[in-house]
Amino acid sequence: MHRNENTSMGRDKCGGEAAEDHHMALGLARVVVHLCRGRYHPPTVKREQRGVGASAAELGDILDDTPTRMWRTRSALLLAMTERSVLESCAARWSPVLEEEEGERI
Numbered sequence: 001m002h003r004n005e006n007t008s009m010g011r012d013k014c015g016g017e018a019a020e021d022h023h024m025a026l027g028l029a030r031v032v033v034h035l036c037r038g039r040y041h042p043p044t045v046k047r048e049q050r051g052v053g054a055s056a057a058e059l060g061d062i063l064d065d066t067p068t069r070m071w072r073t074r075s076a077l078l079l080a081m082t083e084r085s086v087l088e089s090c091a092a093r094w095s096p097v098l099e100e101e102e103g104e105r106i
Contacts (some may be wrong), residue, residue, distance in 0.1 A: 029097040036091040039083075056085040 005069040054062070 024102055026097065029094045032094045033091050033098060036087045036094075037086055039106060054084070056081050059084055 006036070059077055059081045063074060063081065066077060066098050
């Protein structure tokens with residue numbers, strides 16, 4: 001049966017496919033948010049290290065306090081800030097999908 005057919009069976013199949021697509025999108029959102037959060041708080045790094053769990057803005061403050069002669073440290077901080085920014089953006093864009101789903105269940 002073709003997806004575009006107008007029979008009741010065709011509509012049921014499309015509805016089923018839409019539900020399956022929705023379920024897959026939610027699964028993808030869960031994976032993406034989990035990966036972002038897992039990368040944000042890596043289990044192998046000591047919590048007492050400066051910058052662990054810091055936001056991109058907080059890493060920027062650390063960068064501002066780092067002397068310019070410490071160029072390798074500043075380069076590492078810039079890289080960490082970029083990665084953190086991507087993780088924050090990614091989690092922020094996908095989290096509402098999950099929150100919306102949680103709201104529908106209540």
